[in-house]
Amino acid sequence: MSSHASTPAAGSAHTLPSYLQADNLGPWGIYLQQVDRVTPYLGHLARWVETLKRPKRALIVDVPIELDNGTIAHFEGYRVQHNTSRGPGKGGVRFHQDVTLSEVMALSAWMSIKNAAVNVPYGGAKGGIRVDPKTLSMGELERLTRRYTSEIGIIIGPTKDIPAPDVNTNGQIMAWMMDTYSMNVGATATGVVTGKPVDLGGSLGRVEATGRGVFTVGVEAAKLTGLAIEGARVAVQGFGNVGGTAGKLFAEAGAKVVAVQDHTGTIYNGKGLDVPALLTHVKANGGVGGFAGADSMNPGEFWGVDCEILIPAALEGQITKDNAGKIKAKLVIEGANGPTTPEADDILHDKGVLVLPDVIANAGGVTVSYFEWVQDFSSFFWSEDEINARLVRIMQEAFAGVWQVAQEHKVSLRTATFIVACQRILHAREMRGLYP
């Protein structure tokens, strides 16, 4: 080995390019802080830790489209592959007016962590377009999606990097992405994206997968902490795909969903809401507001509701230093990505609230995306029962491993998940070695 190995030089932590440095606690800064926190636990693998502090590859693309009124509009798009040591890049595509390269970098890094935490054979990636899709017609949205896919087509592919839906993207957008990629390569390549409609190589069980994963890790944590699910009071923020499914499964297991908040209102019923009726109401009305079987509540009171289990399943940055102190739950299960700020995390930890972090709690979605990809490759599709059983097994095993590390090192489950994931990624990096 070179005697210069320990000399700070180009490529060391001291010379991170400016765009990689954390000048504030935006998402990338939070991620770097999380990596620093686990570095002391990485043993000899700490030698490789810099690899986690830089994305492997980041592509910025110009996405020009002709609007319906005949003008040409340009949008900025990104695809970042944070790490591919354990397998191809994997992660969603977000269409949002506030998307930035730095945010996509952080989201891609969290995908590396999440995929390693549940031990699916992927690296981490993420993409996005800085656009408010609500301002576009269907035709414009399709042209935007297809041009973006063509532009990032040089780095994605079924064995290279596999996008999926994220904020404001869905099965239809995945179908357009799959078709565009397939047209460009001259063959139908269903495995280039996941989260596709079932008739186009999508997987059964994908829609409910994230909520089912949230429920599964919640049940495991409850067992380990002596909390009975039967009769436990549950509060859920966000009653969409993730929160609605998790709420339904907890209610089916005998818990009482007492409070739900979404963008249309906050509702409460101390005896337990009728969850199937609430899901029907949400489907018909677009939100929980106006649901007959509950009282409406001041939104600010939601976080202080008497409950044992709290599930943030809506947006980022919801549990903050201003409301964390009010939380009465014993267990917080992060269905959403990044719902708890680092200051709030510390407050909850000091109060003895157990937080099941996003990087493990909401990994059910990517786990079934992995099943979708495997099924596409083999062109053989599994039953929903088979998918759910495999999902539950993976989530239980992953959670047990993280729990053990948390006990061993006396650290939070978030830090433990990072330890497990970073070790897996860096071990793969070490075994592969540096090329050339």
Ligand code: NAD
């Ligand atoms: P969704 O669009 O189906 O539901 C979002 C919910 O959040 C809706 O009930 C909406 O009313 C609510 N909401 C929006 N703004 C709100 C506000 N200001 N206050 C309170 N509630 C508000 O989305 P989803 O797929 O359920 O995703 C929810 C979260 O889970 C996101 O953070 C997402 O990134 C994360 N996540 C989703 C998946 C997945 O497979 N769907 C996987 C991993 C993580």
